[in-house]
Amino acid sequence: MVLVILWGTSFMFTAISVKTVDPVSVVFYRLTLGAIVLALVVYARGLSIPLEWRAWGGFLVMAVAGNALPFFLITWGQQAVDSSVAGMIMAIMPLLTMVFAHYFVADEKLNHYKLIGFTLGITGVVLLLGPVFEGGGREFWSGLAIFTAASCYAVNTILIKRLPRFNPMVGACGVLIMASLIMLPIWLLLAPENNAISQDSMMSVVWLGIGPTGIATIILFLVIDRAGPTFLSTINYLIPVVAFLCGAWLLSEPATWQHFAALAMILGGIGITRIRVNRAPR
Numbered sequence: 121m122v123l124v125i126l127w128g129t130s131f132m133f134t135a136i137s138v139k140t141v142d143p144v145s146v147v148f149y150r151l152t153l154g155a156i157v158l159a160l161v162v163y164a165r166g167l168s169i170p171l172e173w174r175a176w177g178g179f180l181v182m183a184v185a186g187n188a189l190p191f192f193l194i195t196w197g198q199q200a201v202d203s204s205v206a207g208m209i210m211a212i213m214p215l216l217t218m219v220f221a222h223y224f225v226a227d228e229k230l231n232h233y234k235l236i237g238f239t240l241g242i243t244g245v246v247l248l249l250g251p252v253f254e255g256g257g258r259e260f261w262s263g264l265a266i267f268t269a270a271s272c273y274a275v276n277t278i279l280i281k282r283l284p285r286f287n288p289m290v291g292a293c294g295v296l297i298m299a300s301l302i303m304l305p306i307w308l309l310l311a312p313e314n315n316a317i318s319q320d321s322m323m324s325v326v327w328l329g330i331g332p333t334g335i336a337t338i339i340l341f342l343v344i345d346r347a348g349p350t351f352l353s354t355i356n357y358l359i360p361v362v363a364f365l366c367g368a369w370l371l372s373e374p375a376t377w378q379h380f381a382a383l384a385m386i387l388g389g390i391g392i393t394r395i396r397v398n399r400a401p402r
């Protein structure tokens with residue numbers, strides 16, 4: 121539940137952050153603070169980060185696909201899209217992962233339940249993004265950016281299965297360090313000077329780095345170790361609900377029947393894909 125709260129509320133804190141902090145700075149500070157938190161944990165456990173170029177090549181790929189690029193797309197997109205909508209769009213990630221796994225991962229083939237679930241989930245996203253896309257302009261590109269970020273996370277999930285394996289905590293630390301290094305020159309070149317940053321925005325940025333990025337990653341591996349990845353997958357039902365409620369309740373974002381219908385479709389689609397097909401033994 122702590123993990124659900126940390127990730128579910130991250131969309132709300134991102135919405136607060138981008139009010140007075142530019143997206144590039146938000147992403148750089150978030151990644152750097154998250155890397156510091158994980159580096160301290162790795163050091164406290166007596167672990168070491170590999171120095172081989174192949175290891176850092178893998179870190180580079182995952183840093184781009186799973187951290188730097190999607191973090192920026194979500195943060196940039198939330199300048200024009202409500203946090204509740206952003207959280208629900210991101211819920212499509214496990215459905216996209218399922219489709220990609222069909223082509224790139226052995227023994228992860230699609231069946232009729234997965235196809236029905238994917239169709240229902242995509243219908244929910246279309247219903248959700250319909251008003252956004254009708255507006256055109258910045259809202260259109262922002263909604264598309266957040267959907268692309270969900271696709272990046274899905275691709276990263278496949279990459280994790282195909283790239284060399286490391287101690288999970290060490291791997292996560294290496295990826296965040298690499299993502300911070302990627303964002304550093306971008307931040308130095310593109311981040312505008314801003315002397316009007318509000319206290320709420322800065323505190324939200326700091327919390328995004330420490331909480332949803334650093335602490336959440338540690339909890340993630342603890343839950344996987346103690347309860348397994350199947351148990352962890354149930355949070356896909358809860359994170360968009362938390363994101364939606366925080367946006368509608370705490371930030372007073374609009375909540376229409378389309379939002380509720382889209383949320384039900386996306387979660388229903390995820391649920392249908394969990395149905396197992398019993399195959400008779402030969």
